[in-house]
Amino acid sequence: MTLRDSASERPAAVASERPTAVATAVATLNLATRAELAAAVLALDGVALGGAVLRAPRSDIAETFVARLRALMPDGAPHRRLPFAIPDDRLLGGLDLAMTLAQGRPVADHGLLAALDGGLLVIPGAERIGASLAARLTQVLDLGHVAQRVRVADAPTHHAARVTIVAIDEAEADEDAVHGAIADRCAFHLLLDVQPLPELYSRADIKAAAALLPHVDADTASEPPAHPTASRSTDAALRTLVHTAELYGIDSLRAVRAALRVARCCAALDGRRSTNDSDVATAAALVLGPRATRLPAPPPETSAEPEPPPPPPDDAQNQDDSAERDDQDVRELEERIIEAMAAALPFGLTMDAPTRTPKARRAAGRAGSDRSGGTRGRQVGTRRGDPRGGGRLDLVETLRAAAPWQPLRRRSAGATEAGSASAKPIPAIPARPRVLVRPDDFRIRRLFEPAGTTAIFVVDASGSSAVNRMAEAKGAVELLLAESYARRDEVALIAFRGAKAEILLPPTRAIAAAKRALAALPGGGGTPLASAIDRAVELTLRARREGNDTVVVFLTDARANVARDGSGGREQAMAEALQSARVMRGLEGQVLLIDTSPRPSPQAQEVAAAMGARYVALPRTDARSIHAAVTAARA
Amino acid sequence: MLPLRLAFPFSAIVGQEEMKRAILLTAVDPTIGGVLILGHRGTAKSTAVRALPALLPPMNVVRGCRYGCDPDTESRACDDCRARRAAGEKLRHDKHNVPVVDLPLGATEDRVVGALDLERALTRGEKAYEPGLLARTNRGYLYVDEINLLEDHLVDLLLDVAATGENVVEREGISVRHPARFVLVGSGNPEEGDLRPQLLDRFGLSVEVTTTNDLDARVEVIKRRDAFDRDPEGFTAKWAAADLDTRKHVERARKKIDALKVPDAVLRDAARLCAAVGTDGVRGELALLRGARALAAYDGARAVTVDHLRTIAPSALRHRLRRNVLDDVGSSVRIERAVADVLGAA
Numbered sequence: 010m011t012l013r014d015s016a017s018e019r020p021a022a023v024a025s026e027r028p029t030a031v032a033t034a035v036a037t038l039n040l041a042t043r044a045e046l047a048a049a050v051l052a053l054d055g056v057a058l059g060g061a062v063l064r065a066p067r068s069d070i071a072e073t074f075v076a077r078l079r080a081l082m083p084d085g086a087p088h089r090r091l092p093f094a095i096p097d098d099r100l101l102g103g104l105d106l107a108m109t110l111a112q113g114r115p116v117a118d119h120g121l122l123a124a125l126d127g128g129l130l131v132i133p134g135a136e137r138i139g140a141s142l143a144a145r146l147t148q149v150l151d152l153g154h155v156a157q158r159v160r161v162a163d164a165p166t167h168h169a170a171r172v173t174i175v176a177i178d179e180a181e182a183d184e185d186a187v188h189g190a191i192a193d194r195c196a197f198h199l200l201l202d203v204q205p206l207p208e209l210y211s212r213a214d215i216k217a218a219a220a221l222l223p224h225v226d227a228d229t230a231s232e233p234p235a236h237p238t239a240s241r242s243t244d245a246a247l248r249t250l251v252h253t254a255e256l257y258g259i260d261s262l263r264a265v266r267a268a269l270r271v272a273r274c275c276a277a278l279d280g281r282r283s284t285n286d287s288d289v290a291t292a293a294a295l296v297l298g299p300r301a302t303r304l305p306a307p308p309p310e311t312s313a314e315p316e317p318p319p320p321p322p323d324d325a326q327n328q329d330d331s332a333e334r335d336d337q338d339v340r341e342l343e344e345r346i347i348e349a350m351a352a353a354l355p356f357g358l359t360m361d362a363p364t365r366t367p368k369a370r371r372a373a374g375r376a377g378s379d380r381s382g383g384t385r386g387r388q389v390g391t392r393r394g395d396p397r398g399g400g401r402l403d404l405v406e407t408l409r410a411a412a413p414w415q416p417l418r419r420r421s422a423g424a425t426e427a428g429s430a431s432a433k434p435i436p437a438i439p440a441r442p443r444v445l446v447r448p449d450d451f452r453i454r455r456l457f458e459p460a461g462t463t464a465i466f467v468v469d470a471s472g473s474s475a476v477n478r479m480a481e482a483k484g485a486v487e488l489l490l491a492e493s494y495a496r497r498d499e500v501a502l503i504a505f506r507g508a509k510a511e512i513l514l515p516p517t518r519a520i521a522a523a524k525r526a527l528a529a530l531p532g533g534g535g536t537p538l539a540s541a542i543d544r545a546v547e548l549t550l551r552a553r554r555e556g557n558d559t560v561v562v563f564l565t566d567a568r569a570n571v572a573r574d575g576s577g578g579r580e581q582a583m584a585e586a587l588q589s590a591r592v593m594r595g596l597e598g599q600v601l602l603i604d605t606s607p608r609p610s611p612q613a614q615e616v617a618a619a620m621g622a623r624y625v626a627l628p629r630t631d632a633r634s635i636h637a638a639v640t641a642a643r644a
Numbered sequence: 645m646l647p648l649r650l651a652f653p654f655s656a657i658v659g660q661e662e663m664k665r666a667i668l669l670t671a672v673d674p675t676i677g678g679v680l681i682l683g684h685r686g687t688a689k690s691t692a693v694r695a696l697p698a699l700l701p702p703m704n705v706v707r708g709c710r711y712g713c714d715p716d717t718e719s720r721a722c723d724d725c726r727a728r729r730a731a732g733e734k735l736r737h738d739k740h741n742v743p744v745v746d747l748p749l750g751a752t753e754d755r756v757v758g759a760l761d762l763e764r765a766l767t768r769g770e771k772a773y774e775p776g777l778l779a780r781t782n783r784g785y786l787y788v789d790e791i792n793l794l795e796d797h798l799v800d801l802l803l804d805v806a807a808t809g810e811n812v813v814e815r816e817g818i819s820v821r822h823p824a825r826f827v828l829v830g831s832g833n834p835e836e837g838d839l840r841p842q843l844l845d846r847f848g849l850s851v852e853v854t855t856t857n858d859l860d861a862r863v864e865v866i867k868r869r870d871a872f873d874r875d876p877e878g879f880t881a882k883w884a885a886a887d888l889d890t891r892k893h894v895e896r897a898r899k900k901i902d903a904l905k906v907p908d909a910v911l912r913d914a915a916r917l918c919a920a921v922g923t924d925g926v927r928g929e930l931a932l933l934r935g936a937r938a939l940a941a942y943d944g945a946r947a948v949t950v951d952h953l954r955t956i957a958p959s960a961l962r963h964r965l966r967r968n969v970l971d972d973v974g975s976s977v978r979i980e981r982a983v984a985d986v987l988g989a990a
Binding site for chain 2: 057097140141143144145147148151152153154189190193223244247248250251252255260261262263265266269270401404405519
């Protein structure tokens with residue numbers, strides 16, 4: 010069973026057709042079959058593989074995946090949905106307040122993650138997870154345990170928390186996706202459609218595969234020197250995966266590591282003890298495919314391969330036989346993978362010039378967006394409330410509130426205790442009388458956190474003066490960025506020209522990302538003003554959701570001549586622009602329109618009025634005056 | 645009790661020499677200050693830090709001390725230990741691994757600095773102090789992943805404590821101070837937001853890590869990781885000798901460092917280098933000298949030389965350069981130029 014050579018022939022005992030069908034026809038797998046395979050692999054090895062990020066057209070479809078995964082995971086494996094605003098006490102463990110008060114001694118609650126050990130954590134609306142929750146989750150994913158957080162006699166210092174995550178990404182097309190730290194740790198990024206998952210595997214299959222999994226390629230992995238031939242073949246698979254990741258612009262080594270594991274899972278699900286090319290191709294398609302950020306450079310002789318591409322089979326002068334065979338293996342495998350990958354690439358990658366990688370976009374928008382209203386910041390007082398709702402308990406105030414009632418409560422508590430004393434023993438009461446606290450006494454801290462500002466620049470990149478205007482707009486954005494460097498402000502940039510407006514830079518504080526976006530800013534073409542305003546409305550709403558104030562700055566002469574559908578025609582374009590402008594007005598945010606035409610244009614004034622924007626004519630726009638105007642508007 | 649997952653051995657980390665060196669030097673001389681690690685995901689940042697407890701020499705800790713006091717340095721003892729000594733108690737001690745504490749983003753101030761002891765407040769109505777993460781961090785490492793996203797008020801707090809070596813708690817009617825000397829290790833992805841300049845300057849060393857593009861190295865990274873995942877005990881045992889070797893180096897260097905001389909010429913070179921790159925204040929110069937000294941000690945050199953300075957300069961200075969948003973030249977390049985100008989070619 011340990012011989013590598015037997016790998017490609019499947020043992021006759023495993024007669025089912027599905028794994029082979031799955032493995033060989035991976036290029037033609039539909040979304041549902043891929044999802045089924047991913048579910049089986051996660052049920053098998055989910056803890057090591059992190060989990061999956063799901064995108065589905067409707068939330069009930071995502072649920073079908075969750076249901077399928079549960080059906081494959083061991084019977085009775087715990088399963089929970091992550092509440093959006095979960096306090097640390099509930100997530101990682103803390104004091105169980107109700108029990109503590111009832112028993113008069115600290116009672117620890119180990120938290121949701123410890124309770125889910127060996128189970129499944131479903132995160133609906135995963136794109137809303139901010140940096141701090143993501144950090145906690147990734148820590149637990151990495152370590153596999155949570156620390157005991159409350160000092161209780163004889164409590165262990167850690168609790169196992171080996172969880173599999175299903176993060177359901179409900180973001181709209183242009184919004185930030187699931188936090189990068191989580192997405193990176195989830196092996197699968199799955200897209201679902203309305204088709205139901207084919208039920209190819211059963212819980213018994215998973216159980217059988219689980220018994221086999223530790224033995225898959227075991228001889229080759231642990232002690233390479235002992236089995237030179239075998240290890241070279243595993244090497245070949247690994248090298249191919251690493252190379253594939255590079256070809257498709259995937260930086261994360263975690264993804265490659267996950268792909269290797271997935272390949273082994275495929276072999277185990279197929280009843281084999283060693284991986285074959287199909288497993289590797291399937292794993293590449295499942296794990297690496299959706300992460301691709303670019304297409305491989307076209308094959309012509311500039312290939313990125315380490316060796317020069319020789320005429321394939323009979324080139325045996327300078328290498329020994331096995332190495333040569335290995336090379337050939339690698340090449341064959343690579344071709345297979347590229348074929349398999351083609352079917353799994355992210356939508357859009359194949360059509361557009363891949364200048365903006367999804368990863369960079371995702372990362373950029375995240376900074377400072379973690380403002381979960383009222384649970385952090387400076388304390389400005391207390392109010393009555395339930396600490397379990399996410400508020401932070403103010404103990405001193407709570408005890409103060411409880412103090413006046415103590416004699417009364419003790420008397421009534423004494424009465425009930427005396428009445429029921431014979432019924433059941435009361436938990437050990439400390440020597441001195443404890444404080445009797447009732448839920449009414451709880452005082453929650455009122456916290457105040459100043460909101461940041463998101464400055465959204467909407468720059469007209471159309472027509473002849475575009476070049477100058479763009480340069481100045483870039484200058485102004487850079488000035489603002491330099492300023493926001495020490496603050497919590499963000500800057501975003503929308504450019505419009507030709508057929509439609511485009512978000513070049515989602516809200517960010519990151520200078521590196523901003524400068525890249527600015528450098529790539531093109532100019533020329535028509536003026537799709539309506540589309541530009543629509544994008545600005547979108548970004549405004551998004552920034553608001555994250556708790557930021559907004560300042561929207563338009564730099565344009567407002568000579569709209571492209572309608573929303575991309576067609577020409579001044580009248581239609583202007584009518585739509587005014588319509589969008591009224592939507593913008595409805596948001597009641599700070600809006601500034603800087604008129605860049607040589608003479609103040611009536612059109613620009615009309616659009617500004619419709620938006621409720623402050624109108625500034627700056628025929629000779631320069632970075633400093635724009636910057637000054639924005640600063641004034643923000644004040 | 646649940647056995648904790650073994651940490652990936654420090655010595656088995658492929659490449660990332662500058663990062664490994666920076667971390668080891670702070671183990672030799674914690675007064676260098678913290679280490680800032682900037683780089684993308686999956687570059688072994690967390691792995692390197694989490695490997696430290698198993699790697700570094702264990703330390704003596706006063707038995708029963710909540711702040712992990714060293715039995716041999718009374719000057720830095722906490723109030724509890726002082727009181728126990730004053731009462732004539734003979735303090736016993738145990739060997740503990742160097743603590744590495746993960747500070748999660750968004751941790752509450754209570755968790756970090758400590759808070760009112762709930763148990764005693766609720767059961768006896770007493771005011772007592774329950775130590776927080778900083779107490780556990782004393783004499784060890786505080787690791788903040790994605791430190792660039794840390795909240796401002798926590799950053800201020802950590803800076804204060806790191807600067808003074810003492811955690812002063814004045815809240816909820818409790819008033820406590822306890823030693824909290826630690827090396828702050830922060831990691832982050834610069835693309836996700838920049839660090840505030842005030843925070844940057846407090847780090848002794850900074851390193852920029854990248855994923856290697858070398859196919860063989862990348863394959864090796866995954867191979868080792870995979871071997872570790874499959875058999876953590878076996879893999880760790882295989883690397884134990886290498887780890888032990890590093891540990892011995894650190895121990896030797898610690899013994900040696902106090903006797904190491906820094907020649908005047910090297911002092912002058914350090915000052916000229918700092919002037920040439922225009923770092924504000926003396927922090928840069930201090931980090932440069934301490935770093936060079938720790939490096940010399942680690943290398944087993946007799947004296948600190950200009951070569952040590954040259955090696956450590958990028959780590960000690962690159963994060964202290966004035967940021968110019970409109971200037972594209974990377975900090976590392978500017979340092980290298982200055983080093984070549986001031987110290988001459990290697």
